[in-house]
Amino acid sequence: MKKILFSIFLTFIFISTPCVPSIFAQDSPQWHLPEGAKARLGKGWISEMAYSPDGMRLAVASSIGVWLYDAGTGKELNLLTRHPDGVRSVAFSPDGQTLASGGENAAIQLWDARTGVPLQKLTGYMGWVFSVVFSPDGQLLANGNSDRTVHLWDARTGEHLRTLRGHTDRGVDSVVFSPDGSILASGGTDNTIRFWDARTGAHLRTLTGHEWTVSSVVFSPDGSTLASGSWDGTIRFWDAETGAHLRTLREHRSVHSIVFSPDGQTLASGVYQAIRLWDAKTGHHRQTLRGHTSYVESVVFSPDGQTLVSGSWDGTIRFWDARTGAHLRTLTGHKWRVNSVALSPDGQALASGIEDATIRLWDISSGRHLWTLAEGVWGIKSVVFSPDGRTLAGGDYDGIVRLWDARTGEHLRTLEKHERYANSVAFSPDSFILASGGDTIYLWDVRTGAHLRTLTGHTGYVESVVFSPDGQMLASGGGHLDYTIRLWNVGTGAHLRTLEGHTGYVESVVFSPDGLTLASGSHEVIQLWDVGTGRHLRTLTRHLGWVHSVAFSPDGQTLASGSFDETIRLWNVPTGVHLRTLIGHTDNVKSVVFSPDGQMLMSGSSDGTVLLWDLASTALESKQIAADVNKDGIVNIIDLTLVASNFGKTGQNSADVNGDGIVNIIDLTLVAGAFGNTAAAPSIWNLDQEIAPTSAEVEQWLHEARQMNLTDPTFQRGILILEQLLASLTPKETALLPNYPNPFNPETWIPYKLAAPVDVSISIYAADRRLVRSLDLGHQPVGLYESRSRAAYWDGRNLLGEPVASGVYFYTLTAGDFTATRKMLILK
Secondary structure, three states, X not given: OHHHHHHHHHHHHHHHOOOOOOHHHHOOOOOXXXXXXXXXXXXXXXXXXXXXXXXXXXXXXXXXXXXXXXXXOOOEEEEEOOOOOOEEEEEEOOOOOEEEEEEOOOOEEEEEXXXXXXXXXXXXXXXXXXXXXXXXXXXXEEEEEOOOEEEEEEOOOOOEEXXXXXXXXXXXXXXXXXXXXXXXXXXXXXXXXXXXXXXXXXXXXXXXXXXXXXXXEEEOOOOOEEEEEEOOOEEEXXXXXXXXXXXXXXXXXXXXEEEEOOOOOEEEEEEEEEEEEEEOOOOOEEEEEEEEEEEEEEEEEOOOOXXXXXXXXXXXXXXXXXXXOOEEEEEOOOOOOXXXXXXXXXXXXXXXXXXXXXXXXXXXXXXXXXXXXXXXXXXXXXXXXXXXXXXXXXXXXOXXXXXXXXXXXXXXXXXXXXXXXXXXXXXXXXXXXXXXXOOOEEEEEOOOOOEEEEEOOOOOOEEEEEEOOOOOEEEEEEOOOOOOEEEEEOOOOOEEEEEOOXXXXXXXXXXXXXXXXXXXXXXXXXXXXXXXXXXXXXXXXXXEEEEEEEEEOOOOOEEEEEEOOOEEEEEEOXXXXXXXXXXXXXXXXXXXXXXXXXXEEEEEEOOOOEEEEEOOOOOOOOOOOOOOOOOXXXXXXXXXXXXXXXXXXXXXXXXXXXXXXXXXXXXXHHHHHOOOOEOOOOOOOOOOOOOOOOHHHHHHHHHHHHHHOOOOHHHHHHHXXXXXXXXXXXXXXXXXXXXXXXXXXXXXXXXXXXXXXXXXXXXXXXXXXXXXXXXXXXXEOOEEEOOOXXXXXXXOEOOOOOEOOOEEEEEEEEEOOEEEEEEEEEOO
């Protein structure tokens, strides 16, 4: 606590200094802001780092792009943003001229390493790119993929050379060439390491011994030894020629990254809160470098071996003297996943609840980070300011609620009654009562910390709680197998009424400022309710995933919603009309909040950033364009299907794009040609399997469009887009994909894709290979089965209908002659 108060004291000295410039003026994390965004807080979470061969630059793969730093000064040089869903891996070519980045959108992007100009995108496979690496001579590029494959490319031409198959679980986390370039090693989630002939792709051998995911593999500089790090907490050394196991080093926690020093004498490993240095020859532990407060995701030596750099989930990049272990400098700004954001009542400070178990406070006017509150072990689920601005409350995954003095950062008290997950916390309007929702709902006296009462009635976890503006009522949203909204009398704890209609977790509930309307967000929909009667008013649909957060503007006229589909949408509350879509995050939008004057919106995302959107500078109504059939400001797959559903209709119709009085294939092709045209957001093509056409339908559209022989450029572009759409709807191979969520409790969805029509079934086994449940899905056509309505669903029950116990389970897809197995985890 003394350290916290001392750092706060220094912070106040810093922010009171009149000559300190604005962080926005410095343009620090403000590279390539999305349209409509005023500022960005945080730089995204760190996946991997790489030094340029000359040691002058450091590339950091982050959830929002590739950050380039001056390795000597730590100055930001550029942010490369061509991966819409974040970057997992980054590598420099041996000559330092090319940078390769692998993302979560099934693509590898090649860049000019000096200018940051994009050169080429390598595609043609499915899944996320977990690892990319150049061969020592720079002729080959290899990547490890989430679909269990390794791909080899010609690094000069971008030609795909071959696919290496053999790993049996859900992904290849790490790939590395031997120093002479003859062997490629890959480490996978199937707990194995595989050696491949880099020239022919032939499988050479498989190394077994790890008990969990092999997260990192690396050859010693002389090529004689391979080291492997695993989530099982071990580092293993292997003879690179024979595959013989040499020795095992045991860590206390999972190993996320390992690297040899350039002289081969030292091995560095990144674990929880520390970097360990080992004698690479003997395995003797030399030194532990401490300073990080969470998992160290990546470690890398400078080419001269003098400096070691570590990147962590705590959002920092630390430079160390590789010889002495002395800490040299720290780069800050990166954040782990943001689960919740809250604005102080005066609109001057923003609090963000982070997955790394910290709460970070920011000055809104300058964007300056004020301080970090770190008292817990597990991630922060929810954070909120009291209405009087004096107290800050945070609830975490471990079910603990903590209160801090919002002005000084002093920890006030800890409230412990939840068995697990304090999913949501809310203050009463007078700031005297705190409600926390998790395994049940508790009401607390803020001043004393005393437990006041328990509200019971939900049959599953409570995902969201909120007080009415007058403080007389509490609303709560239910989670698994409940899906209801319940209204409670705060004074007595009496249950008033239950609102039913959602078919999934109610992740967010919020009262309108006048207390007359309640909004609730769930799977792809937002519901509006009359608070007095409980009557359902309307349903708002546009999102293509879970709605994690909803918020009313101060005047109650606008509703904002943040979703799993990475978008924020604004709605007119009286009419339900969709006004605008804000696009810029690269992962789930977990939280949205309006400024007190309604002129700005703050959004927190799993991409590790908070975006500040300027709502006053541009009109909310999007400029309408003819191809935007549903008038939501974006031309995408929704407009295409709306035209198709109106085929043959005559007269006035929004689907009649060219205005010739009939809706036909010309209108559909013109919509396809306008994909990406938008008035209020960047280009987007939302291919959601809930609304996507079948491949047979697209084939028919293409045939009819080609018969028209029209030369209009937009029409011709439309044919090209339809061809791309057909390719995306026709999987090249049958595959079993990772279930979601995972871990789960107790329901999950199992996605897959079919390259041919076939009979499909899924079998679920316990860890001892005992059959737990069989899902017969019948005969299914070619296509993608990834959305919740198309994927296989398991409710966590066995053949007898009984809930199964916590633990590891396996699921096997059988589709004709194809079979594949993956692992999943139930946590209760």
